Amino acid sequence: MRSGVAAERGSGDRLGIDPRGWHDRRVPGPNDDAQRLRDLALLRRVRDRIDREYAQPLDVEALARGVNLSAGHLSREFKRAYGESVYSYLMTRRIERAMALLRRGDLTVTEVCFEVGCSSLGTFSTRFTELVGVPPSVYRNEPDGVFEAVPSVLAKRVARPVRNREATPARRR
Amino acid sequence: MDITIQYTFLPHTDAEASLAFYRDVLGFELRKDVGYDGMRWLTLGAPGQDAAVVLTPPTADPGITEEEGRTIAEMMAKGTYASIVLATTDVDGVFEQVQASGAEVAQEPIDQPYGVRDCAFRDPSGNMVRIQQPS
Secondary structure: OOOHHHHHHOOHHHOOOOOOOOOOOOOHHHHHHHHHHHHHHHHHHHHHHHHOOOOOOOOOOHHHHHOOOOHHHHHHHHHHHOOHHHHHHHHHHHHHHHHHHHOOOOOOOOHHHHHHHOOHHHHHHHHHHHHHHHHHHHHHHHHHHHHHHHHHHEEEEEHHHHHHHHHHHOOOO | OOOOEEEEEEOOHHHHHHHHHHHHOOOOOEEEEEOOEEEEEEEEOOOOOOOOEEEEOOOOOOOOOOOOOHHHHHHHHHHHOOOOEEOOHHHHHHHHHHHHOEEEEEEEEEEEEOOEEEEOOOOOOEEEEEEEOOO
């Protein structure tokens, strides 16, 4: 199912009815490009909303409703555009925030889990361990030791919440 | 050496909408408005500061292929192409004003773990505009 905008446009649009049947794709034209850019802008709003509201009990249905897309269409297009699913992106944001909170050291793992919008400690710990390389309890006690333990691909992600780390002047290797 | 930043460039897809955002909402001065072949370059800066942002048609360079142009347009739409960071002494006040204009909010004001309080908006072309208040 396409977005509401597409459906509306299609109803009065001769391109909306394709006499050649479902298996004959029509040649993409400028209208398709414009539609694609509008869809991408909606995906951007969803992604920004996750960045803003990840600590709320968000789910894919609610996110899709917010931009008048079907959940299926949103899931497919989001993954195509950003390379990961809506749910995965949401969880990654939660884990990133959790890392920052755990580094502060004044909250327990359970408190951090709820603080970042996860309702299940089990799911939180599993996903945290997958992304960071160590369980949240270990990370909380020794956040800096983790950098040597994670693969380099993840190290960037691990370090990401600390933006000013990138700007350390005169850093030599 | 004595070098300062003079111009920095952000792509735009809609000159009028961008002008409304940067001039009428953020309060920048329009210093130059150049049109050529259906394209527009807008130079805007904060009052009292020389450094300026030039809003540029993203595919004006003839060396950009059609395919690259499409990629740039898609990245701008999905919000992964360009960004700028601005500074203010009152991020919460600025946020209220910019939000009231109907701008697309990307982030409410929060204290970042790296020591600044900031908020973020999308400009009309999808660029990320972060506004920070150094502590």
